[in-house]
Amino acid sequence: MAVHVSGDEVYEEIADMGDTSFRTKAVYGNSASFMIATRPPGYHSKPHRHACEQLNWLQAGEVWVFVEERAFHLRAGDFLRIPAGALHWGWNKSDAPCTIIEVHSPGLQNDPTIKNFAVGLFDEDEAPAPLDGPVNEFLAENSSFDHQAVERLAD
Template sequence: MSESTPQYPPLPPDNLQRTLTLARPDTDQTLPHIGLVGDTYTITVSGDETNGRFCVIDMHIPPGGGPAPHRHDFEETFILLEGEMEATFRGKKSLVRAGDTINIPANAPHQFHNSSSKPVRLLCICSPAGQEKFFQEVGIPVATRTAAPPKLDKEQQEQFMEKAKALAPKYHTELLKEAY
């Protein structure tokens, strides 16, 4: 009696239309640096470069920064490179330190907050891609990876929030009104 070997389809050929992406967020002037909610997000790998499979965003979060509670229909993985932050997942708070990785499952309510006195740097990987387009559409271009977005007065903050609320459903995101 011979054992059968499972048959797997062969790998497709290399797509020569796709190219290597090399991102240098501190020196590459062509990368988009986006100011959003007081933070600065640099898109290092866009969904256009991965056939929509994922995107990578280099996040600079100053003390006190981080987004409000939200949820979305894609996976989000954070790799903390520098500093420490507080992550809240389904109402439970965790301290995340440099070197740690967390994954937020699709549709789960969450937020992160830099409660320290030093900036935090993290990589955010969204799968599938699309979140980077939301950031580009709602955010404000800034000069560098660590440049602070312009301060918004009360009226500008209200306009920003209205724009974010209007665009969020287009990008499969729900902005939650309060902590969970």
């Protein structure tokens, strides 16, 4: 069953990623979530993983995305897939914001980052039954993984 929600009904909010934040709109259904995220210049998320596949499309700007030990320089129009469970993080090294579209399956509607404002796309008589969505798990401070070594690939 398809459900329409006006873009005006999906509010842009600030998503807190611990030591950084970004502006986003988010919606979800039973088996996926969809996020439009605008990341400011200098945005740098902590390395994290979640038990869902993530598909990205960079709508505007540029951003570096790191997946495990690889670095990808995305420019407007580029796509990227992050496998479920893969350690990843982003860094907007430019002096302009970037806007990235993210699809997660299963959805991240239970993650504290978006849980309080994501809009469920369900009909009035429909009983929502979202899959038990994963949450972001940040890399432990005492981890032996050297994410800064991977970031040197972006120099």
